[in-house]
Amino acid sequence: MNATAKYRATIAVLAAVALFALSRPIQSAAGSKPVSTGSRVADTNASPIYGVTVPVGFRQWELIAPSQEAGSLNELRAKLGNDVAMKAYRKGSLPFPDGTILAKVAWKRVSSADYDAALGAPQGFVPGAATTLQFMVKDSKRYASTGGWGFGRFINGKPVDEAQHEACFACHAAHAKEHDFVFTQYAP
Amino acid sequence: MNATAKYRATIAVLAAVALFALSRPIQSAAGSKPVSTGSRVADTNASPIYGVTVPVGFRQWELIAPSQEAGSLNELRAKLGNDVAMKAYRKGSLPFPDGTILAKVAWKRVSSADYDAALGAPQGFVPGAATTLQFMVKDSKRYASTGGWGFGRFINGKPVDEAQHEACFACHAAHAKEHDFVFTQYAP
Numbered sequence: 295m296n297a298t299a300k301y302r303a304t305i306a307v308l309a310a311v312a313l314f315a316l317s318r319p320i321q322s323a324a325g326s327k328p329v330s331t332g333s334r335v336a337d338t339n340a341s342p343i344y345g346v347t348v349p350v351g352f353r354q355w356e357l358i359a360p361s362q363e364a365g366s367l368n369e370l371r372a373k374l375g376n377d378v379a380m381k382a383y384r385k386g387s388l389p390f391p392d393g394t395i396l397a398k399v400a401w402k403r404v405s406s407a408d409y410d411a412a413l414g415a416p417q418g419f420v421p422g423a424a425t426t427l428q429f430m431v432k433d434s435k436r437y438a439s440t441g442g443w444g445f446g447r448f449i450n451g452k453p454v455d456e457a458q459h460e461a462c463f464a465c466h467a468a469h470a471k472e473h474d475f476v477f478t479q480y481a482p
Numbered sequence: 483m484n485a486t487a488k489y490r491a492t493i494a495v496l497a498a499v500a501l502f503a504l505s506r507p508i509q510s511a512a513g514s515k516p517v518s519t520g521s522r523v524a525d526t527n528a529s530p531i532y533g534v535t536v537p538v539g540f541r542q543w544e545l546i547a548p549s550q551e552a553g554s555l556n557e558l559r560a561k562l563g564n565d566v567a568m569k570a571y572r573k574g575s576l577p578f579p580d581g582t583i584l585a586k587v588a589w590k591r592v593s594s595a596d597y598d599a600a601l602g603a604p605q606g607f608v609p610g611a612a613t614t615l616q617f618m619v620k621d622s623k624r625y626a627s628t629g630g631w632g633f634g635r636f637i638n639g640k641p642v643d644e645a646q647h648e649a650c651f652a653c654h655a656a657h658a659k660e661h662d663f664v665f666t667q668y669a670p
Contacts, residue, residue: 421669
């Protein structure tokens with residue numbers, strides 16, 4: 295094979311690799327984007343204390359599990375995880391690695407007229423108005439004093455006040471310490 | 483630029499493209515795999531009537547919405563959609579295009595001791611044992627007589643009987659015809 299033929303062969307192989315690689319779906323790319331953890335103290339979109347912001351593309355992350363909170367909040371929730379989180383959940387090992395981000399998306403729990411008609415009884419419930427977004431960001435150095443986790447709670451895209459954020463870690467430490475401070479288990 | 487230099491330049495560009503492309507995440511690839519719709523009549527893993535099988539990788543699909551069914555089933559559910567489904571939901575147009583697959587993953591709704599302790603009241607509910615998997619597959623030609631949808635309901639990975647599958651379309655036609663026979667709305 296002469297030099298020109300070698301170049302041509304190399305080009306052909308690289309072109310094939312490039313075409314194959316480009317043909318792969320990119321939808322989960324949003325899940326791998328780094329979250330801004332609000333290094334700008336003046337960022338009004340970052341949570342107090344922790345500086346956590348709403349991660350780009352989080353709504354497209356995979357589902358960890360749904361849940362329900364009855365009582366006065368009366369919500370349906372979905373817990374979603376970024377790629378780092380899902381790998382850790384599937385591996386089943388704790389603690390979660392740095393880079394893990396967990397999302398809790400909450401909606402009012404409302405009756406579904408369609409479901410109720412189908413079921414013949416008032417027993418179908420679906421998401422109504424969106425209420426809160428909550429995130430846990432693992433960064434063992436930055437958040438060393440709170441189990442490695444930073445917290446952010448948002449209503450209409452804006453973080454709630456400092457008092458609410460002060461309550462996050464105390465509750466997680468009291469009731470979920472044995473799961474690396476995370477309540478949610480993966481629902482297979 | 484001589485011929486050799488041109489080849490070298492081409493190789494450099496292709497190598498860069500290939501490296502970039504290969505660095506993209508592939509996690510959602512499972513969501514784009516075609517579902518086997520059970521052309522083999524003897525496939526015991528395919529649903530009666532429709533020949534729908536459990537799509538590979540469906541658990542990694544994006545969340546459409548959670549839901550709850552009270553009553554004797556007492557379940558929490560999550561509706562997931564493949565890439566075609568999610569594009570259609572986000573676009574907001576009906577009918578869903580061919581290739582849409584919707585998944586309903588159901589679990590028993592059970593109390594969470596951790597949540598109840600955190601909430602100070604018995605009002606936290608999470609997924610317990612997995613119960614059923616259900617799928618709707620859009621193929622307007624193959625399933626022309628049932629609104630373009632094929633149905634599959636599975637327990638422990640095996641399809642339930644023909645009688646149960648006969649009930650699918652009648653109920654969707656009676657109560658969700660105005661949404662292209664789909665009950666579930668996207669929860670933003």
